[in-house]
Amino acid sequence: MPPMRSRFRCPRCGEVLTPWSRELELAEALNPFESQTWLLPARWFVRWDHPGLRDSYLGGHPASYPWLFAPLTRWWVQVHPDSRRTAGCCGLASSGSGLPNLVCACGLEIGLGHRDCSGPHWYALHESVVHEQEVDATPLQATAGRLARLRYRVERPIARPGHDPGGRNVWHHERARWNEALRLRAVTIDCGGGIEDPALVIESPQLPSGAQLVVPLPWCQLVRLAVLGEQPWGEAESPLTWMSGRREGPHVCVSRYRRRVLLTAWGPDQTSWAVTIEVRAWADAWAWL
Ligand SMILES: [Zn+2]
Ligand SMILES: [Zn+2]
Incomplete structure (x- = not known):
């Protein structure tokens, strides 16, 4: 069939x-x-x-x-x-x-x-x-091959924690505040940390030299984004959301409005930050992973 x-x-x-x-x-x-x-x-x-x-x-x-x-x-x-x-x-x-x-x-x-x-x-x-x-x-084609490559790639060790870019009071449904978050015009995405505790590593020319954002996520979520080609954002009323239970956070949300996505990370504890990323740059970075 x-x-x-x-x-x-x-x-x-x-x-x-x-x-x-x-x-x-x-x-x-x-x-x-x-x-x-x-x-x-x-x-x-x-x-x-x-x-x-x-x-x-x-x-x-x-x-x-x-x-x-x-x-x-x-x-x-x-x-x-x-x-x-x-x-x-x-x-x-x-x-x-x-x-x-x-x-x-x-x-x-x-x-x-x-x-x-x-x-x-x-x-x-x-x-x-x-x-x-x-x-x-x-x-979808070649899912098994992509999954095998992702398993290999995720074994790279990464340095935690990552850079804090600020923007702690920016929320998905308050679009007027999105401009308070650091705006990334170009990004690359890599992953590492192992299957048990993976994280995304986001680099950008708009971050300070040597700084990277480190975003933990469950392995199932990484598989969806990197292997199944899941759209890497939701609408602001219901952002794409995940949390890595192993670290009890951060709670991550990604939503889109016009040509930008807002990525927020809350916790654990009192830490939280937000950045906006050009939609095209974000989508392209996922396609390359
Ligand atoms: Zn009906
Ligand atoms: Zn509740």
């Missing part, structure tokens, strides 16, 4: 609820445990009974919501208007009631979402959604 791609529609109004997405099989790209980190990359989906999720925080996940995604923006699905369905301690959560907290634009209750501080972030669609499939005209 040729590689396929899927999208999902509302069973009542027919509206599209997801972009065209590929089914994720590579278990190394799944995130069963890390908090503040998407369960899987955007534009991929996985069934709740994937073997890689068997011992995950999704243990009690209801079988009636089998289709799991990274958090989707309001373009696709909306958060339920009843705040009792959506209130976690700091983000979207289903409050244990098991009642749906995501709706289609037509109002139909259609999904469960979790974007709170504990456990991976995910959206799940109800089994009643319409599953549409077609042949994937541009399937």
Whole structure:
């Protein structure tokens, strides 16, 4: 069978609820445990009974919501208007009631979402959604080779901690403040530190001589970005986010607005910093890794 791609529609109004997405099989790209980190990359989906999720925080996940995604923006699905369905301690959560907290634009209750501080972030669609499939005209190639190269490359030792570029009060949703962060016009990205505790190393002519940014991330997140070609940012309402549980931070978020991405790193403890990077330079640097 040729590689396929899927999208999902509302069973009542027919509206599209997801972009065209590929089914994720590579278990190394799944995130069963890390908090503040998407369960899987955007534009991929996985069934709740994937073997890689068997011992995950999704243990009690209801079988009636089998289709799991990274958090989707309001373009696709909306958060339920009843705040009792959506209130976690700091983000979207289903409050244990098991009642749906995501709706289609037509109002139909259609999904469960979790974007709170504990456990991976995910959206799940109800089994009643319409599953549409077609042949994937541009399937990913040479994934195994890229994964092998990344495993080799990540073994390079790196010096921690990295440079602190300032910008500690810059937030994704306050675009007026983005200009307070150091602006990087050109960057290179490398990785190192080993599979158990990897980090990105970002160099730029706009950083002081010899300085580099060091950004820890879970191995699954590095695999998504470097092997699966995941888009290296989210929208400001739902930035791409990750946290390396091994170091209990930093909590990293990347979002885009026009031609810049904002990269913020909070913690551990009181440390935090932010930079903005030209979108093209950031995307090109990932393509070269
Ligand atoms: Zn609908
Ligand atoms: Zn919370």
